[in-house]
Amino acid sequence: MSYLSLSLTLFFVLIPLVLSKTLNLGLERDVVIATVRAIIQLLAVGYILTFVFDGDHPAYMLIMILIMITTATLNARKKGKHIKGITWKLVATITTVEVVTQGILLGFHIVPATAQYIIPISGMMIGNAMVLSILFLNRFDAEVQAHKDEVELILSLGGSPKQAIHHQLMQAIKASMIPTIESQKTIGLVQLPGMMSGQIIGGADPMQAVQFQILIIFALLTNATISSLMLGFLSYPALFNERKQLLNV
């Protein structure tokens, strides 16, 4: 694609701007900010990726992955401010997800160990772990707020914090995993997954693109399970003090 045709895509930005203005939606500022950020961030990533791929040095890959984990953690952390040590709990969760998925993919030689594979797959895995973490933290907080008296009841009868929070924890874990499972049921029927579309547009053989997509969705399933479970079990103790009392958060 030439830079001229790329700049013509700004029409897609113009339409919401004009509509927002005429309908008084007040979204113009956000649309402009989002557009500028998208351009800068994606161009930066493009340059960095070119650099990393050309260099093809493990240190570059490692740095990129660390940056992804850091960004994902900083983003998800906002939803878990009330949980003590949330930053490290997220780092541990997201890193585990990355290590497990890459371990399986590279360990069994499912994909070649080159930056071209490792970086985009890491991006998808870390991004998904971040989304799962946010979904989990939101839901867990809502569950606990809505059922404080049940948690207190179990504590009052001599239950441990783990017993007291078990039901809310499981609800939140399940709820955060549902979108991943549901989206797999209709995958390909409603919309083609972004990565697969990208490959096909880029000229890849559709069957090969499909094979990769299957690999990704299976990996995402493991990813979702580890993210929710691990973050869940790491975060619930922070809701209680050493006297096994529910903190007023």
Place this chain on the structure above:
Amino acid sequence: MVLELQNVSFTIDHTTILKNITGRFHKGKITTLVGPSGAGKTTLLKLCNNLLTPTSGTLYLDGQPFSEIEPTVLRREVGMALQAAPMINGSVYDNLQLPRKLANQSLSITEAEKFLHAVGLSSSLLQQVANDLSGGQRQRVSIARTLVNHSHVLLLDEITSALDRTAVSEIEQLITTLNQQHGVTIIWITHNLQQAIALSDNVWVMVDGELIATGEPTILTHPTNEVIRQFVEGALR
């Protein structure tokens, strides 16, 4: 068992809810907490069940500071029926069995029926969905559930507020029986002063987070100071 409070204060979000409370709940006695809404009665019971820890001061069970007793052990020893009588999802039986399950034990159907009968409910309720119970049934199941732990001290928070006259006297009877035949120490909250006078060995009057008087129920019938007199008149009106 003797439950004692020494200079207990409790502050949350910069508001002091309990102010320097010192007192002793005597072994095998019934003590009633009375006081206007918002006085801090529920908060005091939650401190006794160790659901909350005082900001300053100490609670003792048989002379042992709470901080030296494992919370789950303490809460089984000093059992509590919460004011809102919350139910877990599931049947009445699931709720009655809960205290046992938390200790990795089970409750037989026969035992569960016995606990239901103790609070004046029929055993046909056993399989009913707990969250569908009427307000009064719910309170009684909540009491029965608390009894399952066979605690030596029972903290009962307004357990008769949703009950009709007959049910109230059944529960009053139950409290007397638990106290006289099983030697259970009982600390309970009620808004019904007649009930407090009739049933208790001791009365604590709380106003605005302060314990303004303790003594025999006669302190309610013959108030010794103006604050108690005002509260009693207001409550009896």
